[in-house]
Amino acid sequence: MTGRYDADPAILRDLLAPLGEVETLENLGGGLFATAVHATFADGSRSVVKMVAADTGRMSTYEKGILGTEARIFGMLAGSGVPVPRVQLTDFTRTRLAADVVVTEHLPGAVWNDLSLDDDAQHALRRELGAVMASAHRVTAPYFGYPAPESGLSGATWREAFGRMVDAVLADGEHWDVALPGDRVRAAMAAHATRLDEVVSPAVVHADLWAGNVFVDEGALRIVGIIDTERTVWADPLLDLAGAEQFSAAPPDPDILAGDAAAGGVLTGLLATEAGQARLQLCRMYYALLLVTEVTIRAYEGEYAIWCETTARANLDVALDRLGC
Structure with missing residues (x-):
């Protein structure tokens, strides 16, 4: 791999x-x-x-x-x-x-994804995950985009950085002969560019907070470790919602939002505006593009490859439809 x-x-x-x-x-x-x-x-x-x-x-x-x-x-x-x-x-x-x-x-605890927990425990952990997001988003970053200079995907504004990120994944798709709806994606970016300008301060966004990257103390039922920060983006905090539920087109998890709000986070407030709702769909659009292209780039095989690409393409269409493009 x-x-x-x-x-x-x-x-x-x-x-x-x-x-x-x-x-x-x-x-x-x-x-x-x-x-x-x-x-x-x-x-x-x-x-x-x-x-x-x-x-x-x-x-x-x-x-x-x-x-x-x-x-x-x-x-x-x-x-x-x-x-x-x-x-x-x-x-x-x-x-x-x-x-x-x-x-x-070495971190304590067990990987959340490996545990068999009842619904109450899952709800509690998702609320705690929201609190973890709130803590991360309070950490300020020096600029927008991916931190690594090697990627070349950063900028002084979120519009600039996010535009480069989207252009890069479309270019990756072209290079690897992955069919992507480039015209619709570019139309969405143009139609909602001013929405991106409303993000004025880059937050530390893990962007990959699914249960496989979270360690849990099962006895105390609390999160004791967060790993795999390599995909972090200095970004709009809403990108964390796309990363935590990578294959979802449903409304954001209410437990995550409740935990974030209780910890003084900004996610619920951002989603209360039309601009925030549009940016969430832009974030989901971007994440779906990444998932579709990586199936080919990483040479995934078998049933997982089929499921991953099919689901990501369906979610990409949903996001673009919601963006009116």
């Missing part, structure tokens, strides 16, 4: 030596993009090593420099109330491994 990298264990042990003597290395499954390895040290401490191959040949434009973004965002969110792991080591030199490497402390 694109971005994944199989490291020589001896070289990996040498890279981790500043953190201690490595006792075991265990590949962690589940990642569709990067490779993650669980490292246990002789003193009993544990870390997670994340690697993305240096070869960008099968990456979307927005994914260039993506692991550097992860390390940067973990640092930005430290102390914000968002429970992110501490970065212990990075290596972007590509001298020992043909990959970028970020090493973080």
Whole structure:
């Protein structure tokens, strides 16, 4: 899979030596993009090593420099109330491994997506996820768009940055021969450009807060870890709603909105306006474009590939219809 990298264990042990003597290395499954390895040290401490191959040949434009973004965002969110792991080591030199490497402390808890929880527990966790979003959105960013300079997808305004993001995914689709409704997308961008201008301050938007990226203490029923910040955008906070429910065209989850509001967040207020509703559909349009193109770029196969593309295309049509284009 694109971005994944199989490291020589001896070289990996040498890279981790500043953190201690490595006792075991265990590949962690589940990642569709990067490779993650669980490292246990002789003193009993544990870390997670994340690697993305240096070869960008099968990456979307927005994914260039993506692991550097992860390390940067973990640092930005430290102390914000968002429970992110501490970065212990990075290596972007590509001298020992043909990959970028970020090493973080091991998080407690279990992946939310792996737990069998009743409805009450799910409702409570979604409300807490809304509070996590509110905490992240209070962290200010220096500009709009993707943080990594390698992507070239940033700007002084949200209209400028978002326009580049949309143009990039359309260009990726053309490069990989993925049929996209480019004329309708460009018409939507032109029709709602002034709506984008209403976003005047870039927030830290995780943009991938689905249950697979959230760690939970099942006993206390609370969120104890947030991972995979590499797709973070400095953006309109509404983009987090699209990222949390990537395959949904339904109204935003009321529990997430309630949790955000209770924590002093801005999402409910933004959605109370016509401009906010339009921007939510623009965010969903963009996310659907990413999902459609990545099926080809990442060479997904089997039933998941069919389901992913079919669902994303249907949601793309819904968003464009709601935008009047």
